[in-house]
Amino acid sequence: MARRFIVMEENIKNVDENGIIIFGDEVKHIQVLRKDVGDTITVNENMYQIEEMKRDSIKLKFVDKAPKIGVPITDITLYIALLKTDKLDLVVQKAVEIGVKKIVLFTSSNVVVKLDEKNKIKRVEKLQKIAQEACKQCGRTDSVEVEGVLSFKELETEIQNRKVTLFAYEASQEALRKELNSIKQNNITEIGVIIGAEGGFTPKEADELKSVENVKCVSLGTRILRAETAAINLVSIVIYEMEE
Numbered sequence: 001m002a003r004r005f006i007v008m009e010e011n012i013k014n015v016d017e018n019g020i021i022i023f024g025d026e027v028k029h030i031q032v033l034r035k036d037v038g039d040t041i042t043v044n045e046n047m048y049q050i051e052e053m054k055r056d057s058i059k060l061k062f063v064d065k066a067p068k069i070g071v072p073i074t075d076i077t078l079y080i081a082l083l084k085t086d087k088l089d090l091v092v093q094k095a096v097e098i099g100v101k102k103i104v105l106f107t108s109s110n111v112v113v114k115l116d117e118k119n120k121i122k123r124v125e126k127l128q129k130i131a132q133e134a135c136k137q138c139g140r141t142d143s144v145e146v147e148g149v150l151s152f153k154e155l156e157t158e159i160q161n162r163k164v165t166l167f168a169y170e171a172s173q174e175a176l177r178k179e180l181n182s183i184k185q186n187n188i189t190e191i192g193v194i195i196g197a198e199g200g201f202t203p204k205e206a207d208e209l210k211s212v213e214n215v216k217c218v219s220l221g222t223r224i225l226r227a228e229t230a231a232i233n234l235v236s237i238v239i240y241e242m243e244e
């Protein structure tokens with residue numbers, strides 16, 4: 001597979017309809033790989049021909065859309081509580097590799113990580129980078145958005161608009177298999193999944209989530225999993241069931 005260069009939005013300047021100029025780290029990578037004027041390279045989701053090479057920037061002409069590889073058929077959004085740094089980094093990396101389409105962070109009563117507005121933005125940016133690197137490493141040609149951090153109320157509002165959301169709750173008796181079968185029977189291809197914080201949800205929060213329309217409260221078995229294990233496990237099961 002051709003190497004794909006990932007350039008963040010802020011490092012792209014549109015010149016005209018068919019041309020862009022890129023800046024930043026990937027310019028160096030492209031140069032180290034000895035790409036030169038006339039060569040075709042893949043940047044983000046498109047193929048471009050190199051028109052002009054400068055020390056700090058490269059001018060590119062659009063050639064075509066790059067072929068899609070590794071793009072999941074099922075559109076899974078993972079709603080994950082703001083876990084401690086290393087755990088959340090791991091969840092984002094693995095969820096992208098396995099095949100989620102979007103990751104949305106939220107806080108709730110038992111979330112121990114407290115961030116002010118500035119640090120929330122920084123955290124999302126760092127996770128966005130991890131997601132981008134994971135896409136690149138696993139050969140996905142699409143990108144995975146990391147969003148948030150939603151308040152618990154905002155989480156409730158957001159999932160109200162979804163066709164189906166699987167809420168993993170350790171006190172649930174409902175079989176995940178049953179819900180997935182019904183999702184398949186109804187040809188639903190957009191699925192939300194919710195995983196709580198290290199300390200889980202309070203009973204009141206769990207009741208509130210359960211009462212949202214189209215939320216299916218499911219068990220991941222009789223053992224209580226760590227939040228990061230639960231997230232990776234649930235995403236894997238959904239992908240396995242939906243993408244045979």
Ligand code: SAH
Nearest residue numbers: 168169170195196199200219220224225230
């Ligand atoms: N409240 C618990 C455990 C929280 S586990 C406690 O503190 O003991 C963290 C998250 O992982 C939960 O919010 C839930 O989303 C998910 N989870 C862990 N084990 C699970 C199971 N057996 N079934 C469903 N979800 C589970």
